[in-house]
Structure formats: structure tokens, C-alpha cells
Amino acid sequence: MQANASTVTSTPTSTPAAPVIASDTALVLVNLGTPDAPTAPAVRRYLGEFLHDRRVVSLTRWLWCPLLHFGILPLRSPKVARKYASIWIEGEDGGSPLAVYTRRLARAVQGQLPGLRVVEAMRYGNPSLAKVLDGLREQGMARALVLPLYPQYSTSTTASVGDVLARGRGLSTRMVEDYHLDAGWVGAVADSIRTGRAGDAAPSARHLLFSFHGLPQRFADQGDPYPQQCEAGARAIAAALGLADDAWTLAYQSRFGREKWLEPSTSATLSALAARGVREVDVVAPGFAVDCLETLEEVAMMLAEDFARHGGRLRYIPCLNDGVPHARALAAIATRALERWP
Numbered sequence: 312m313q314a315n316a317s318t319v320t321s322t323p324t325s326t327p328a329a330p331v332i333a334s335d336t337a338l339v340l341v342n343l344g345t346p347d348a349p350t351a352p353a354v355r356r357y358l359g360e361f362l363h364d365r366r367v368v369s370l371t372r373w374l375w376c377p378l379l380h381f382g383i384l385p386l387r388s389p390k391v392a393r394k395y396a397s398i399w400i401e402g403e404d405g406g407s408p409l410a411v412y413t414r415r416l417a418r419a420v421q422g423q424l425p426g427l428r429v430v431e432a433m434r435y436g437n438p439s440l441a442k443v444l445d446g447l448r449e450q451g452m453a454r455a456l457v458l459p460l461y462p463q464y465s466t467s468t469t470a471s472v473g474d475v476l477a478r479g480r481g482l483s484t485r486m487v488e489d490y491h492l493d494a495g496w497v498g499a500v501a502d503s504i505r506t507g508r509a510g511d512a513a514p515s516a517r518h519l520l521f522s523f524h525g526l527p528q529r530f531a532d533q534g535d536p537y538p539q540q541c542e543a544g545a546r547a548i549a550a551a552l553g554l555a556d557d558a559w560t561l562a563y564q565s566r567f568g569r570e571k572w573l574e575p576s577t578s579a580t581l582s583a584l585a586a587r588g589v590r591e592v593d594v595v596a597p598g599f600a601v602d603c604l605e606t607l608e609e610v611a612m613m614l615a616e617d618f619a620r621h622g623g624r625l626r627y628i629p630c631l632n633d634g635v636p637h638a639r640a641l642a643a644i645a646t647r648a649l650e651r652w653p
């Protein structure tokens with residue numbers, strides 16, 4: 312079988328999904344990946360794989376490998392492991408939130424698409440995308456529609472998933488490139504914000520901060536469409552909520568390393584809002600399909616504590632996770648992509 316990796320961009324439509332029945336086709340939901348345990352060795356394994364990807368860090372290996380192996384991995388892994396421990400989900404179906412919610416989301420999407428095999432995979436760590444594709448081929452599947460759980464396209468994330476597909480795994484593959492303006496997804500995020508604000512006396516009196524994962528500015532300078540897609544998506548969600556321009560702000564979080572990253576940063580934006588006398592802020596993170604270290608620990612814990620020190624109250628609005636609106640939106644995106652795949 313000839314491997315064939317090509318791409319599909321999601322169109323902004325809310326057409327309901329017609330039932331898909333395809334016994335030789337699988338839908339693979341791919342997320343970034345996460346450690347298998349909240350321990351320094353497990354975090355080191357995961358970060359080691361992630362930070363060796365040239366799509367993520369393109370520095371020459373002569374410079375980067377010594378920095379990574381003798382500085383970043385030994386110093387960062389124990390610190391980050393403690394952060395994971397603070398958000399780890401206990402129990403039989405437990406684990407890192409990113410893994411748990413991705414697993415549950417795949418089950419929820421499977422519930423929406425009974426005629427199709429739906430599986431989850433991770434770009435780094437387990438279950439590895441390459442192994443999942445090999446397993447599907449061994450089970451007799453001929454085609455895999457790959458849906459990276461990144462609403463906005465970036466070379467550091469989406470294109471890196473494409474790299475795995477381009478290596479060829481004996482399956483015919485297609486990838487959904489982005490869905491930042493998909494009407495079903497925009498509506499689901501807007502509804503989650505409405506739900507978060509449901510009990511408020513004056514829901515739109517609170518400021519809404521869209522916090523997206525950041526990226527080195529260099530990526531944007533080289534043509535990565537990520538910031539434009541974050542802006543367009545946030546504008547569409549704000550419009551769906553009927554928010555005035557001064558009722559919301561967009562910012563970027565999770566800076567890593569010394570390079571200049573996209574601005575403004577979420578933490579500087581919160582300080583500026585506090586300085587302006589804004590005391591009530593809702594933070595939503597529509598770049599993250601499911602809750603993870605960057606939302607639960609960085610935003611809902613650390614940034615909320617910082618904002619409280621400024622006298623404010625930060626309310627974190629959870630990601631869409633494994634909720635039915637999310638599963639429906641992704642199922643509709645996948646269905647339309649399959650309809651365009653003869």
C-alpha cells in the first residue's frame with residue numbers, strides 16, 4: 312500500500328455530520344503528549360523526545376544537545392515533575408490530565424461516529440502516533456484521517472504531526488490542518504464561556520482573556536500562521552458572544568527559553584488589567600483542546616494566585632475536554648474531511 316500524506320483545511324461551516332460508515336478507515340485524534348508518570352525520569356523521557364524535535368527547537372545540534380542533556384533536562388525535569396504531581400488525576404482511569412481527557416475525548420467522538428474506528432495518539436510519548444498507525448495497518452485498516460487536536464495550525468505542532476505521516480506507515484493518510492474558524496468549534500467554545508458565566512449577575516461585566524500557548528516570535532516572522540489564526544478564532548468567539556472590543560483581550564502564555572516570544576504575555580496582560588482597576592477576569596484557553604499542565608497549573612493555579620495578589624479574581628473556564636459539544640464539533644469536522652476524500 313502506498314503511503315500518501317496530504318492535508319485538508321477545515322472549512323467554516325456548521326453543517327451537521329451525516330453518518331460515516333467506513334470499515335477500512337480510522338480517525339486518529341493526535342495530541343502533543345505528556346509524561347507517563349509525575350516523576351523526574353518520566354518527565355525527562357518525555358521532554359527529551361519533545362525538545363529533540365527540530366520543528367520545536369531548530370538550533371544546531373552541536374549547540375542544543377549539550378544544553379539540553381546537561382542543563383535543561385536535569386534541571387527542569389524534577390521541577391516540572393512536581394508541577395505534574397499537583398494536577399495528576401488519580402484512580403484507575405487516571406494519569407496526566409492531557410492523557411486522561413484525550414482518551415475520554417476519543418471515546419466521546421467514537422460515540423458520535425459509530426461507523427468509524429476512532430483512536431487517540433500522541434506526537435511525543437505514549438501512545439505514540441507511529442505505533443498507533445502501525446497497529447491500524449496490522450489490523451487491516453487502509454486509511455487514516457489524522458485530526459491533530461490543535462485548532463490553530465503551527466509548524467511546531469501540526470506540521471510535526473505531518474512529519475510522522477510523511478515517513479509513511481503503509482497507510483493512506485490525510486490530515487486536518489486546522490479548525491480555528493469552524494462554526495461548530497467556535498460555537499462550542501462560546502457556549503462553554505456562556506456556561507462559565509451562567510450564574511453571574513452581569514455576565515459581560517467581567518473581562519474575557521483569551522490565553523493561547525505562545526511561540527517564539529521568529530516562527531511568526533518566518534510565516535507561521537499561528538498568531539493570525541489565534542486572533543481570527545478569538546474574534547469569532549467574541550463575536551458569537553456579542554462582546555464589545557474592550558471586553559476581551561488576547562495574550563500568549565507558557566514562554567520557554569530566552570528568545571523573544573509572541574506578545575503580549577498572559578502574565579503581563581493580567582498585571583496591566585489589574586493596574587487598570589479590572590478586578591474580575593475570566594480566562595479561556597481555546598488553543599488547548601483539553602486541559603493540561605499549561606492550563607491547570609500555569610493558568611488556573613499560578614496566574615490565578617498572582618492575580619489575587621493584585622487584588623483581583625481570576626476565573627478559569629475549562630477547555631472543551633470530553634464534553635458532548637466538543638465531540639460533536641470534531642465528529643463533524645472529521646465527517647466533512649472524509650466526504651472530501653474519495
Ligand SMILES: C=CC1=C(C)c2cc3[nH]c(cc4nc(cc5[nH]c(cc1n2)c(C)c5CCC(=O)O)C(CCC(=O)O)=C4C)c(C)c3C=C
Binds near residue numbers: 345346368407604
Ligand atoms: C520551544 C519550545 C516550545 C514550543 C515552540 C511550544 C509550542 C507549543 N506547545 C503547545 C502545546 C503544549 N505545550 C505543552 C507543554 C510544553 N511546551 C513546551 C515548549 C514549547 N512549546 C514545554 C517545554 C512544555 C513542557 C512543560 C514544561 O517543561 O514547561 C503542553 C502541555 C503538555 C502536558 O503534559 O500537559 C501543551 C498542550 C502548542 C499548542 C504550541 C504551539 C502553538
Ligand SMILES: [Fe+2]
Binds near residue numbers: 376379
Ligand atoms: Fe541530543
Ligand SMILES: [Fe+2]
Binds near residue numbers: 524565
Ligand atoms: Fe508547548
